[in-house]
Amino acid sequence: MSTIAVFGSTGQTGHRIVDRLAHDGHDVLAISRRPTGGDSPRIRTAAADLTHTSVDELCEILSGIDAVVFAAAGDPIRVDRDGALRVIDAAERAGVTRFVLITGMGVGRPRPSEYYGGFWDTYFGAKEASERALRTSTLAWTILQPGELLNERGRGHVELAPTGSLPISAVTRDDVAAVVGAVVDRADTAGHGWELVHGDRTIEGAIERAVRR
Numbered sequence: 001m002s003t004i005a006v007f008g009s010t011g012q013t014g015h016r017i018v019d020r021l022a023h024d025g026h027d028v029l030a031i032s033r034r035p036t037g038g039d040s041p042r043i044r045t046a047a048a049d050l051t052h053t054s055v056d057e058l059c060e061i062l063s064g065i066d067a068v069v070f071a072a073a074g075d076p077i078r079v080d081r082d083g084a085l086r087v088i089d090a091a092e093r094a095g096v097t098r099f100v101l102i103t104g105m106g107v108g109r110p111r112p113s114e115y116y117g118g119f120w121d122t123y124f125g126a127k128e129a130s131e132r133a134l135r136t137s138t139l140a141w142t143i144l145q146p147g148e149l150l151n152e153r154g155r156g157h158v159e160l161a162p163t164g165s166l167p168i169s170a171v172t173r174d175d176v177a178a179v180v181g182a183v184v185d186r187a188d189t190a191g192h193g194w195e196l197v198h199g200d201r202t203i204e205g206a207i208e209r210a211v212r213r
């Protein structure tokens, strides 16, 4: 059991991650601008606006935290890039050891033609910068690059593979939360970045295979 901070805790994926981690027996610090606690006594909340909160303030919030999950998304430059960079910096300074970052399928690989230009270049550039900062940090990191996120019920079966090796596809937010819950406790997933879409393997089976590839 660990104490895990989740940024983006009120989000469609973030709240599922919070619930999953609490269900798995972790103590969870749920962080967003207007956080809500959920039902479990294991869930505490903290408010932070990633466009404003300083690294020092984030360090205080992250005091005593073992692992961070970053599932926030907002303004690509101010939240997805600069907010993530400040959280990574603060996590290192606060003595956090583990960091799971959610970016998106299309980072670090060719994208379908409709995902180029304007907003998309900014969005993918921001996500790529956050990945770069985490990969070069001292944290034990895992990066998940999900395809299009769906709100339908989780299937419990996914595919995980290194960047650029899967066809562009989709995955449910339930399954992303389940994968986060499974990787956060596994030291052997540190140092890996994987695309994540729906597939035929159980979550543990997909992780096992991805770790060994």
Ligand SMILES: NC(=O)c1ccc[n+]([C@@H]2O[C@H](COP(=O)([O-])OP(=O)(O)OC[C@H]3O[C@@H](n4cnc5c(N)ncnc54)[C@H](OP(=O)(O)O)[C@@H]3O)[C@@H](O)[C@H]2O)c1
Pocket (backbone or CB within 6 Å): 007, 008, 009, 010, 011, 012, 013, 014, 031, 032, 033, 034, 035, 048, 049, 050, 051, 070, 071, 072, 073, 074, 075, 079, 102, 103, 104, 105, 145, 146, 147, 148, 149, 150, 173
């Ligand atoms: N949508 C997709 O199809 C897709 C595909 C691949 C990857 N992704 C990525 O997957 C992750 C989850 O996506 P999602 O669609 O489930 O997220 P979402 O529902 O849009 O949730 C975003 C979260 O970020 C928080 N947030 C926004 N601005 C903030 C700020 N200034 N300071 C602090 N927190 C802020 C929001 O909380 P408050 O508003 O309460 O602060 C919310 O909890 C994101 O990283 C996203 O980029 C999305």
